[in-house]
Amino acid sequence: xxxxxxxxxxxxxxxxxxxPAAFMEALKQRFADNxxxxxxxxxHHGRDESAFTAVPPPVAVVFAxxxxxxxxAVALAAQHxxxxxxxxxxxxxxxxLLAVQGGISIDVGRMNxxxxxxxxxxxxTVQAGVTRKQLNDEIKSTGLFFPIDPGADxxxxxxxxxxxxxxxxxxxxxxxxxVLALEVVTSSGQVIxxxxxxxxxxxxxxxxxxxxxxxxxxxxxxxxxxxxYPLPEAVLAAVxxxxxxxxxxxxxxxxxxxxxxxxRVELIDANAVRMVNAYAKLGLAESPxxxxxxxxxxxxxxxxxxxxxxxxxxxxxxxxxxxxxxEERTRLWTARHNAYYAGIxxxxxxxxxSTDTCVPIxxxxxxxxxxxxxxxxxxxPYFLVGHVGDGNFHFGYLIDPxxxxxxxxxxxxxxxxxxxxxxxxxxxxxxxxxxxxKMDFLVSEAGEAAVDMMRTIKRxxxxxxxxxxxxxxxx
Amino acid sequence: xxxxxxxxxxxxxxxxxxxPAAFMEALKQRFADNxxxxxxxxxHHGRDESAFTAVPPPVAVVFAxxxxxxxxAVALAAQHxxxxxxxxxxxxxxxxLLAVQGGISIDVGRMNxxxxxxxxxxxxTVQAGVTRKQLNDEIKSTGLFFPIDPGADxxxxxxxxxxxxxxxxxxxxxxxxxVLALEVVTSSGQVIxxxxxxxxxxxxxxxxxxxxxxxxxxxxxxxxxxxxYPLPEAVLAAVxxxxxxxxxxxxxxxxxxxxxxxxRVELIDANAVRMVNAYAKLGLAESPxxxxxxxxxxxxxxxxxxxxxxxxxxxxxxxxxxxxxxEERTRLWTARHNAYYAGIxxxxxxxxxSTDTCVPIxxxxxxxxxxxxxxxxxxxPYFLVGHVGDGNFHFGYLIDPxxxxxxxxxxxxxxxxxxxxxxxxxxxxxxxxxxxxKMDFLVSEAGEAAVDMMRTIKRxxxxxxxxxxxxxxxx
Numbered sequence: 048x049x050x051x052x053x054x055x056x057x058x059x060x061x062x063x064x065x066x067p068a069a070f071m072e073a074l075k076q077r078f079a080d081n082x083x084x085x086x087x088x089x090x091h092h093g094r095d096e097s098a099f100t101a102v103p104p105p106v107a108v109v110f111a112x113x114x115x116x117x118x119x120a121v122a123l124a125a126q127h128x129x130x131x132x133x134x135x136x137x138x139x140x141x142x143x144l145l146a147v148q149g150g151i152s153i154d155v156g157r158m159n160x161x162x163x164x165x166x167x168x169x170x171x172t173v174q175a176g177v178t179r180k181q182l183n184d185e186i187k188s189t190g191l192f193f194p195i196d197p198g199a200d201x202x203x204x205x206x207x208x209x210x211x212x213x214x215x216x217x218x219x220x221x222x223x224x225x226v227l228a229l230e231v232v233t234s235s236g237q238v239i240x241x242x243x244x245x246x247x248x249x250x251x252x253x254x255x256x257x258x259x260x261x262x263x264x265x266x267x268x269x270x271x272x273x274x275x276y277p278l279p280e281a282v283l284a285a286v287x288x289x290x291x292x293x294x295x296x297x298x299x300x301x302x303x304x305x306x307x308x309x310x311r312v313e314l315i316d317a318n319a320v321r322m323v324n325a326y327a328k329l330g331l332a333e334s335p336x337x338x339x340x341x342x343x344x345x346x347x348x349x350x351x352x353x354x355x356x357x358x359x360x361x362x363x364x365x366x367x368x369x370x371x372x373x374e375e376r377t378r379l380w381t382a383r384h385n386a387y388y389a390g391i392x393x394x395x396x397x398x399x400x401s402t403d404t405c406v407p408i409x410x411x412x413x414x415x416x417x418x419x420x421x422x423x424x425x426x427x428p429y430f431l432v433g434h435v436g437d438g439n440f441h442f443g444y445l446i447d448p449x450x451x452x453x454x455x456x457x458x459x460x461x462x463x464x465x466x467x468x469x470x471x472x473x474x475x476x477x478x479x480x481x482x483x484x485k486m487d488f489l490v491s492e493a494g495e496a497a498v499d500m501m502r503t504i505k506r507x508x509x510x511x512x513x514x515x516x517x518x519x520x521x522x
Numbered sequence: 523x524x525x526x527x528x529x530x531x532x533x534x535x536x537x538x539x540x541x542p543a544a545f546m547e548a549l550k551q552r553f554a555d556n557x558x559x560x561x562x563x564x565x566h567h568g569r570d571e572s573a574f575t576a577v578p579p580p581v582a583v584v585f586a587x588x589x590x591x592x593x594x595a596v597a598l599a600a601q602h603x604x605x606x607x608x609x610x611x612x613x614x615x616x617x618x619l620l621a622v623q624g625g626i627s628i629d630v631g632r633m634n635x636x637x638x639x640x641x642x643x644x645x646x647t648v649q650a651g652v653t654r655k656q657l658n659d660e661i662k663s664t665g666l667f668f669p670i671d672p673g674a675d676x677x678x679x680x681x682x683x684x685x686x687x688x689x690x691x692x693x694x695x696x697x698x699x700x701v702l703a704l705e706v707v708t709s710s711g712q713v714i715x716x717x718x719x720x721x722x723x724x725x726x727x728x729x730x731x732x733x734x735x736x737x738x739x740x741x742x743x744x745x746x747x748x749x750x751y752p753l754p755e756a757v758l759a760a761v762x763x764x765x766x767x768x769x770x771x772x773x774x775x776x777x778x779x780x781x782x783x784x785x786r787v788e789l790i791d792a793n794a795v796r797m798v799n800a801y802a803k804l805g806l807a808e809s810p811x812x813x814x815x816x817x818x819x820x821x822x823x824x825x826x827x828x829x830x831x832x833x834x835x836x837x838x839x840x841x842x843x844x845x846x847x848x849e850e851r852t853r854l855w856t857a858r859h860n861a862y863y864a865g866i867x868x869x870x871x872x873x874x875x876s877t878d879t880c881v882p883i884x885x886x887x888x889x890x891x892x893x894x895x896x897x898x899x900x901x902x903p904y905f906l907v908g909h910v911g912d913g914n915f916h917f918g919y920l921i922d923p924x925x926x927x928x929x930x931x932x933x934x935x936x937x938x939x940x941x942x943x944x945x946x947x948x949x950x951x952x953x954x955x956x957x958x959x960k961m962d963f964l965v966s967e968a969g970e971a972a973v974d975m976m977r978t979i980k981r982x983x984x985x986x987x988x989x990x991x992x993x994x995x996x997x
Contacts, residue, residue, distance in 0.1 A: 165882065165884065167775075167779055167882075167883070167884035168882035168883050168884045168885075169778075169779075169883075170882065209724055210722075210723075210724040210728070211724075212722055216722060220699070221722050223722070223728065223731070224695070224699055233971075233975065237971050238971075239969065239971045239972045239975060240968070240969065240972060241968075241972060242949075243944075243947050243948055243949045243967065244882045244947040244948070245880040245881055245882060245913060245914075245943075245947070245948045245949040245952065246880065246882070246883070246912050246913055246914075247685075247687055247691060247695075247696050247698070247880060247912055247914065247949075247952050247953065248685075248880060248949035248951065248952060249684055249685040249686075249735055249878075249949075249951045249952065249953050249954060249955040249956070250949050250950055250951050250956060250960075250963075250964055250967055250968065251735070251956055251964050251968060251972075251973065251976050251994055251995070252732060252735065252736055252740075252976045252979060252980075252994075253685070253698065253728075253731045253732060253734065253735050254972060254975060254976065256698070256728045256731035256732070257727060257728060257731070257732050257979075259728065260724055260726070260727065260728050261727055265727075276781070277779075277780070277781030279781075300642075303644075304642055304644070304752075305752070306751070306752030306754075343822075344822070344825055346821050346822070346825065347818075347819070347821070347822050347825070350819055350821065350822070403724075405720040405721065405722060405723060406720055407640065407642075407643035407645065407719045407720060407721070408642070408643050408644075408721070409640065409642035409643045410643075437721050437722055438720060438721055439720075439721075439722065468720075469718075472718050472719040472720070473718055473719070473720045474717075474718045474720040474722075474723035474724075474725050475725055476723065476724045476725050477720065477722050477723060477724065478722065478724050479724060480724040481724070481725060481726055485725075488725075489725055489726050492718065492725055493715070493716075493725065493726060494714065494715060496708075496712050496713075496714045497714045497715060497716060497726075497729060498726065500708065500714060500729060500983065501726050501727045501729065503982045503983060504727060504732075504979055504982060504983070505727075506982065507978045507979060507981070507982030508975065508978060508979070519726055519727075520726070
């Protein structure tokens with residue numbers, strides 16, 4: 048199968064495989080009511096938050112209750128060479144869930160138990176269907192928290208699969224740094240564990256990190272052991288408006304280069320502020336702003352915040368405002384997390400094409416400002432938000448999915464942005480993954496030889512190409 | 523090939539392969555004076571710091587000057603199915619460098635250039651033969667440093683290969699967290715890059731972390747892009763003696779559980795202090811002690827240190843002493859880093875069998891104290907040092923390598939320790955790797971199915987089994 052070319056990025060290549068009747072019978076027999084073939088259920092599981100045109104949905108959805116269920120479903124699929132697509136809450140953004148080669152969806156959403164909290168070790172083990180908010184609710188009494196927060200209330204399994212991160216990654220790292228070990232169902236339906244609860248290990252190949260970011264193409268993640276962190280003694284949030292995006296970006300770059308251990312530093316452009324104001328009636332000043340958060344001791348956060356306030360002032364930052372109560376902080380961060388939905392709401396019937404480049408911090412202004420100029424010139428409505436402390440930002444180009452011209456324009460903007468990020472030694476995806484959408488970009492970024500190495504690993508571990516086939520690279 | 527059984531751990535199974543004359547001729551022709559077959563050079567490259575009995579050394583040593591040299595040497599080896607063993611400074615501890623299947627050594631020690639310092643991005647790119655001390659010397663003027671410090675002045679390439687860490691890992695992580703990207707020569711002699719300079723990425727499989735810790739069995743690491751950190755504004759070191767190992771360990775556990783961002787917390791038992799005193803005439807109090815270091819703002823380090831001092835006092839800690847000048851700090855840390863050599867010197871002609879278990883912090887006292895009791899009862903002289911903030915510690919059992927009884931006793935102690943660590947959800951190796959020595963332990967720890975997955979990856983990426991064969995697992 049060939050990868051889609053850059054000009055039909057949002058029209059998936061579909062190469063469905065024959066699903067043997069014997070497979071469907073065996074599946075129904077094994078899973079009974081936990082296997083659905085209802086059209087609406089299948090359609091719900093055959094799409095994600097991306098702007099891809101619809102493809103035929105999976106032929107069935109298995110609602111797994113346990114790792115054993117997942118293993119049995121995969122073993123059956125392996126026997127009949129049927130594709131398997133793991134499903135969490137469906138919040139992925141690059142077409143990961145589309146059944147481009149047919150097959151079944153395995154929904155792990157009912158595997159939502161916290162299996163063990165080891166507060167003394169700052170670790171927790173959860174089933175793959177636990178969502179990040181559920182996790183933080185259930186561990187609240189321990190005084191610990193799990194920091195990784197992609198915008199959506201994604202499942203921990205899905206966050207592992209895409210190597211997700213979010214607003215706190217600048218301080219706490221991404222899923223790459225915060226997964227200690229996994230339980231994984233392999234392509235033959237075998238259950239393996241990839242690590243222990245030790246904080247570090249040199250015991251053989253790092254299967255944990257091979258699985259993190261593999262987007263369901265090497266196995267189905269069923270359990271995850273995560274690192275937790277003590278809730279900081281003091282938390283201080285601040286918001287600061289800037290006369291230009293450049294001023295906000297320069298403030299961020301200096302903050303990072305000075306080594307301030309800032310916990311969050313998020314850029315929201317004037318468009319995004321306007322959309323969020325309309326969506327949630329917030330009354331924020333409609334200019335580019337940075338949302339920041341500092342974690343530490345009471346003195347420590349004060350020191351950090353004062354340093355950043357000085358940097359912001361030097362860059363023309365206005366009205367540095369503090370949010371000290373949990374309620375004020377929640378209001379600010381809810382605004383940030385709602386930016387995507389606020390963007391969608393701002394143009395009825397639209398879909399967002401979300402970019403996801405990430406560049407070294409010294410290249411951030413170069414990468415971002417030229418891309419803003421291009422987006423402004425295009426006439427496509429957009430918003431811009433970013434985990435700028437990591438050099439990662441997202442344009443959301445708001446397009447009418449039925450308007451080929453708009454799609455093409457947005458794809459061209461994205462293409463130019465990615466090429467620019469790669470020239471600046473960055474990556475085409477900081478946290479969303481490759482999915483269907485960025486397969487060409489992966490080749491540009493990593494080179495044919497490195498993608499060949501990935502393909503060799505895939506073929507060795509999934510010889511019948513049943514694990515979320517057609518994603519990341521052509522088989 | 524079968525893995526060695528647990529009772530002949532220090533007597534390697536040797537299965538040398540035939541080296542074609544045509545290969546040797548081609549190698550000499552390509553590398554001329556940069557290829558040595560002198561006995562003394564070969565012997566130097568055929569051993570490491572482990573206590574293994576000598577095996578026949580590699581048939582030749584190639585001194586690579588460039589990635590191109592490495593690629594050519596591996597391509598030749600691939601053509602003739604000749605094993606290839608990468609060599610840095612020879613400081614590994616688990617038999618990684620022994621030519622158990624014959625073949626050649628590729629010494630990357632002359633590839634010792636810093637290729638680019640990107641101070642604004644807190645990254646540096648180096649050749650594999652740069653050592654950690656050289657790196658920190660050469661970047662001193664930038665105000666940045668690289669924190670990972672295994673005892674030896676190892677090469678960065680070697681540190682990647684074993685997923686090394688050291689005293690600062692409790693704060694800054696291990697090689698796993700601090701390598702951004704690699705250049706690697708594959709088993710066919712192709713050169714690939716595994717990542718960009720972006721701080722995070724979701725672009726395909728994490729080849730970087732697959733290579734980190736692969737011990738030369740998947741490719742030869744030739745270039746490394748690393749994360750750097752701003753030198754802390756303030757550094758405070760302290761040493762505290764304790765009435766017992768348990769008191770020191772309890773202090774450590776509480777410090778970590780309270781979330782103090784301590785930069786170093788090292789245990790040195792009374793034996794080790796005695797040996798270090800004799801080796802370097804230091805006059806330290808000969809009781810168990812913690813060496814600590816705090817990094818941050820002047821106020822921040824004071825806060826951290828006061829918190830830990832209180833915890834230490836609660837646990838009977840005596841004479842909490844500060845080292846505020848760089849000279850005093852260097853003196854303390856040199857003592858710590860010399861512990862291994864001081865141990866070896868304490869018993870003429872001995873070798874050290876170094877253990878390397880790592881357990882969740884809540885299990886540290888259980889794991890450590892029972893093992894101390896066993897070591898004391900055995901009559902084998904030993905020292906104990908540990909990166910206890912990570913739950914990682916090393917017994918150095920000092921044995922006469924020609925005394926089968928002592929070797930057996932030390933191996934039995936190590937075996938019991940590893941079994942205990944695994945029961946406590948830990949790992950057989952926190953930072954030294956598997957090599958030849960821990961192949962059985964890896965199976966106990968990861969399970970046959972996970973080791974099979976590693977083997978499947980190895981076979982796919984190295985179909986002729988030429989990359990450091992016979993290490994980590996049987997092929």
